[in-house]
Amino acid sequence: MNxxxxxxxxxxxxxxxxxxxxxxxTILRSIFKMGIPVSGKNLFPSNIQGLPTWYTIRVNKDxxxxxxxxxxxxxAINPDSFTRDLASVTPGGAFFYSDDIRQPVxxxxxxxxxxxxxxxxxxxxxVPTDFRDLVGNMVYVGxxxxxxxxxxxxxxxxxxxxxxxKQKPIxxxxxxxxxxxxxxxxxxxxxxxFQLEPMDKTDGLIMAxxxxxxxxxxxxxxxxxxxxxxxxxxxxxxxxxxxxxPVLRKREDGKHTYAxxxxxxxxxxxxxxxxxxxxxxxxxxxxxGPGLSLMTEFxxxxxxxxxxxxxxxxxxxxxxxxxxxRTSQGDLTFTYFIGHGDSHSIILLPGDVxxxxxxxxxxxxxxxxxxxxxFVLSDLDMGMNQWMSxxxxxxxxxxxxxxxxxxxxxxxxxxxxxxxxxxxxxxxxYRTIPGNKHxxxxxxxxxxxxxxxxxxxxxxxxxIRNMERLKKKHYQAVKFMPKPVSHPLKGAxxxxxxxxxxxxxVLEAQHLLEKxxxxxxxxxxxxxxxxxxxxxxxxxxxxQVFVVEMNRDGQMRQILLIExxxxxxxLKLVAYHDGLPASAKWVRExxxxxxxxVISDQKSVVSAKKVSAKKMTKKTAADKTVKKTKRK
Amino acid sequence: xxxxxxxxxxxxxxxxxxxTKNDYRGAPSTLCQGCGHNSISNQIITALYEMNTVPEDxxxxxxxxxxxxxxxxxxxxxxxxxSLHGRMPSIATGAxxxxxxxxxxxxxxxxxxxxxxxxxxxxxxxxxxxxxxxxENNGVYGLTKGQFSATAxxxxxxxxxxxxxxxxxxxxxxxLVSNATFVARSFAGNSRQVKELLKAALAHDGIAVLDIxxxxxxxxxxxxxxxxxxxxxxxxxxxxxxxxxxPRNEIILEREMEDGEIREVAMHDGSTVILKNLERGYxxxxxxEALRVMxxxxxxxxxxxxxxxxxxxxxxxxxIYELVDTPLNRLTEADLRPExxxxxxxxxxxx
Numbered sequence: 001m002n003x004x005x006x007x008x009x010x011x012x013x014x015x016x017x018x019x020x021x022x023x024x025x026t027i028l029r030s031i032f033k034m035g036i037p038v039s040g041k042n043l044f045p046s047n048i049q050g051l052p053t054w055y056t057i058r059v060n061k062d063x064x065x066x067x068x069x070x071x072x073x074x075x076a077i078n079p080d081s082f083t084r085d086l087a088s089v090t091p092g093g094a095f096f097y098s099d100d101i102r103q104p105v106x107x108x109x110x111x112x113x114x115x116x117x118x119x120x121x122x123x124x125x126x127v128p129t130d131f132r133d134l135v136g137n138m139v140y141v142g143x144x145x146x147x148x149x150x151x152x153x154x155x156x157x158x159x160x161x162x163x164x165x166k167q168k169p170i171x172x173x174x175x176x177x178x179x180x181x182x183x184x185x186x187x188x189x190x191x192x193x194f195q196l197e198p199m200d201k202t203d204g205l206i207m208a209x210x211x212x213x214x215x216x217x218x219x220x221x222x223x224x225x226x227x228x229x230x231x232x233x234x235x236x237x238x239x240x241x242x243x244x245x246p247v248l249r250k251r252e253d254g255k256h257t258y259a260x261x262x263x264x265x266x267x268x269x270x271x272x273x274x275x276x277x278x279x280x281x282x283x284x285x286x287x288x289g290p291g292l293s294l295m296t297e298f299x300x301x302x303x304x305x306x307x308x309x310x311x312x313x314x315x316x317x318x319x320x321x322x323x324x325x326r327t328s329q330g331d332l333t334f335t336y337f338i339g340h341g342d343s344h345s346i347i348l349l350p351g352d353v354x355x356x357x358x359x360x361x362x363x364x365x366x367x368x369x370x371x372x373x374x375f376v377l378s379d380l381d382m383g384m385n386q387w388m389s390x391x392x393x394x395x396x397x398x399x400x401x402x403x404x405x406x407x408x409x410x411x412x413x414x415x416x417x418x419x420x421x422x423x424x425x426x427x428x429x430y431r432t433i434p435g436n437k438h439x440x441x442x443x444x445x446x447x448x449x450x451x452x453x454x455x456x457x458x459x460x461x462x463x464i465r466n467m468e469r470l471k472k473k474h475y476q477a478v479k480f481m482p483k484p485v486s487h488p489l490k491g492a493x494x495x496x497x498x499x500x501x502x503x504x505x506v507l508e509a510q511h512l513l514e515k516x517x518x519x520x521x522x523x524x525x526x527x528x529x530x531x532x533x534x535x536x537x538x539x540x541x542x543x544q545v546f547v548v549e550m551n552r553d554g555q556m557r558q559i560l561l562i563e564x565x566x567x568x569x570x571l572k573l574v575a576y577h578d579g580l581p582a583s584a585k586w587v588r589e590x591x592x593x594x595x596x597x598v599i600s601d602q603k604s605v606v607s608a609k610k611v612s613a614k615k616m617t618k619k620t621a622a623d624k625t626v627k628k629t630k631r632k
Numbered sequence: 633x634x635x636x637x638x639x640x641x642x643x644x645x646x647x648x649x650x651x652t653k654n655d656y657r658g659a660p661s662t663l664c665q666g667c668g669h670n671s672i673s674n675q676i677i678t679a680l681y682e683m684n685t686v687p688e689d690x691x692x693x694x695x696x697x698x699x700x701x702x703x704x705x706x707x708x709x710x711x712x713x714x715s716l717h718g719r720m721p722s723i724a725t726g727a728x729x730x731x732x733x734x735x736x737x738x739x740x741x742x743x744x745x746x747x748x749x750x751x752x753x754x755x756x757x758x759x760x761x762x763x764x765x766x767x768e769n770n771g772v773y774g775l776t777k778g779q780f781s782a783t784a785x786x787x788x789x790x791x792x793x794x795x796x797x798x799x800x801x802x803x804x805x806x807x808l809v810s811n812a813t814f815v816a817r818s819f820a821g822n823s824r825q826v827k828e829l830l831k832a833a834l835a836h837d838g839i840a841v842l843d844i845x846x847x848x849x850x851x852x853x854x855x856x857x858x859x860x861x862x863x864x865x866x867x868x869x870x871x872x873x874x875x876x877x878x879p880r881n882e883i884i885l886e887r888e889m890e891d892g893e894i895r896e897v898a899m900h901d902g903s904t905v906i907l908k909n910l911e912r913g914y915x916x917x918x919x920x921e922a923l924r925v926m927x928x929x930x931x932x933x934x935x936x937x938x939x940x941x942x943x944x945x946x947x948x949x950x951x952i953y954e955l956v957d958t959p960l961n962r963l964t965e966a967d968l969r970p971e972x973x974x975x976x977x978x979x980x981x982x983x
Contacts, residue, residue, distance in 0.1 A: 271722025
């Protein structure tokens with residue numbers, strides 16, 4: 001039998017709320033500690049207990065760790081999803097299941113491993129009755145460990161981390177795990193090809209989730225205020241603030257330099273954050289789509305009144321309540337134009353966990369420098385799942401508090417200033433903050449029409465001047481935006497433009513397109529709007545630029561079309577949205593469906609669609625149908 | 633504006649902060665002449681002047697509506713935030729964290745508080761944010777030309793709205809059941825009481841609600857019931873076509889009320905409001921008693937004015953957070969950014 005080493009996927013099917021996340025994270029962390037590139041994604045329902053939930057792990061020696069559409073190893077613990085789980089195993093794959101599930105195992109093209117989980121736990125006198133289900137999860141980890149060669153020492157390290165060194169739960173879980181491994185050693189014969197072998201490819205890396213990383217970033221950015229309201233998948237960001245602030249900003253006098261307030265709703269969450277930002281605090285909120293909808297009114301106020309504030313949107317699928325526990329890049333267009341009237345937002349787009357950290361502090365600098373709301377759009381996949389990551393880097397630049405006039409400054413200019421005067425020609429005015437003792441410091445902030453001195457006005461000229469300055473400010477702010485990340489390929493003839501958490505899938509698709517389809521693609525990952533000149537240059541360079549994103553309508557492409565009407569014909573829509581993290585398969589197939597091969601001497605265009613038609617899945621075919629209908 | 637500016641050459645009175653009353657004034661009011669809101673603005677000016685509060689030590693807030701425009705008409709030297717309809721509480725809550733030594737004054741209306749802003753109103757009560765929350769209550773939407781508000785009494789007739797079919801919201805009652813720590817009601821025409829309650833509210837540590845009945849001279853009229861007020865020749869015009877607002881005098885009580893007295897006060901439109909001063913010996917620290925008195929006044933159609941409830945034992949919001957002595961908005965990078973060594977510790981804390 002041929003071995004397949006460090007290149008496969010594992011999916012565990014359990015019930016929501018059954019405590020399997022400890023077990024699944026243990027698998028993930030153990031493989032990570034073995035030095036093998038790995039990712040783990042929790043595909044869970046909006047439910048506290050009972051509904052089917054899956055955890056899918058991708059192991060890949062070459063570092064391609066996007067979610068895989070196929071399941072090489074499936075562990076079935078949930079009777080409700082048993083049939084579906086069994087059907088999902090790739091031919092030649094392995095199927096582990098809890099042997100108390102009395103359902104027919106009909107497949108002969110895969111290796112089948114029943115596991116007596118309940119019996120093993122029952123026979124362990126050290127496991128209290130109440131804990132049998134929880135600890136039972138560890139038995140399947142043990143069986144799997146034995147069958148694919150997971151290192152028991154690394155497993156112990158993972159459990160020790162998970163239980164924060166508490167010996168009792170560590171022992172109980174590890175013993176169950178060892179019992180599972182022992183049982184498998186004696187009773188199971190290895191028939192499948194999947195094996196782990198230690199590598200050194202995760203050396204120096206850490207494992208963290210994006211919400212924690214974001215919270216830590218904001219702490220290193222000097223956060224002083226957050227107003228927030230619970231919502232999946234953003235809650236853990238604010239909760240991480242509550243966890244880490246007392247550690248990282250601990251003072252000898254026990255007093256605090258920050259306040260985190262759980263508001264009554266998202267309106268108040270952003271309202272509080274704007275109040276604090278207006279009053280000179282580094283202030284933020286964190287939410288997801290439905291919350292952002294509620295924040296729209298306040299976002300418009302902050303834009304027009306020019307109040308610095310940072311808004312994290314950990315995206316989930318809309319419209320409306322949508323699929324509350326599924327990932328998405330569906331809030332981009334909405335965020336860009338958020339609020340009624342003319343507006344456009346500054347948007348940062350972190351692509352991985354370490355960028356969540358970086359944008360955590362950078363977003364404050366930008367918000368205070370530009371005096372405007374800064375939106376940071378991550379997503380459920382990045383926010384809630386554990387990702388391999390570079391370690392977090394200490395901010396190498398001092399904080400930028402922007403243009404603030406102190407008492408001394410006002411004295412020097414004899415109080416001669418206007419809150420909305422474009423003194424420097426960059427559209428960014430000077431501001432003062434409450435508590436300034438200078439008698440000329442105060443001004444009246446409003447969402448109604450105002451002149452350069454913050455006085456109420458409905459004067460047409462003053463309105464136009466203000467709106468033009470706001471536009472100027474937006475585009476001048478491009479110099480503070482993080483530049484895109486480039487993944488070039490020598491001899492590339494087409495471009496792929498993407499953003500956020502799809503990077504791993506796109507990198508793998510870029511590799512496959514070259515290897516399997518002979519298409520060399522340059523890849524640019526955009527990290528901010530307004531677009532920097534690198535984005536312009538990238539689109540200019542290629543006749544075809546595939547804009548890859550996780551939504552239905554191609555929202556990044558919509559914004560690109562507005563900003564670059566001259567490039568409209570070359571921007572190809574590769575948008576797909578089913579709530580699951582991006583896979584290389586749909587990125588590649590999506591690109592192939594839109595790819596037009598140029599035969600230079602005849603100047604005719606041959607569609608690659610014919611070539612790859614067989615490979616196309618239902619979804620790209622459906623996408624094509626929609627397009628045809630539209631053309632009619 | 634009720635109070636004339638001092639004449640040139642007249643002696644300027646300076647308070648203990650070294651400021652004249654002019655230092656507390658705002659821009660000229662654009663509200664209707666005779667509007668009770670202007671009278672309240674004047675009492676805020678007077679109260680702060682008499683309390684020797686430096687204008688720079690105050691932040692003023694408002695939502696949207698006629699009342700919410702009024703912070704522009706007092707305290708020019710004070711930072712102000714005219715926010716969104718019904719959202720003043722959240723703006724104030726966040727802003728007041730920046731410097732806990734500063735006083736907050738919020739101006740809202742009955743629409744701003746009891747309708748669109750009811751949620752935020754209730755929550756700023758339970759959080760005990762350290763500020764004065766004034767509701768300039770006229771039972772009507774003025775800026776949109778005369779619709780019923782949630783505090784309008786059932787059965788009230790308005791020209792284009794007909795009869796109000798709903799029961800009213802009692803702002804003081806709502807404040808009290810939401811655990812407000814200072815609840816008072818007054819009447820804009822009762823200047824002295826407004827001023828005295830303002831001073832008490834400003835002195836209170838925590839949320840202080842002042843529900844001030846402030847008649848709308850333009851829209852809350854009951855002309856089909858009372859015709860004692862001359863409307864001039866515009867009388868027959870539909871209200872939304874009114875472009876000229878006839879000047880009227882402010883409503884001022886002829887004499888101060890005695891404790892426990894019940895009195896009917898004529899409104900601009902000839903309707904009456906019954907004022908009842910609280911009984912001598914009333915204990916405003918007794919929440920149960922406050923609720924009883926409010927219930928009683930509702931049943932009797934009285935407008936109870938005065939300090940209904942005060943509780944000085946509850947900590948205000950920011951004190952719960954045990955903040956550093958330096959105002960948060962004066963902290964620098966050295967106070968806010970963890971040391972470089974902490975980044976390694978944090979990375980070690982990750983797996």
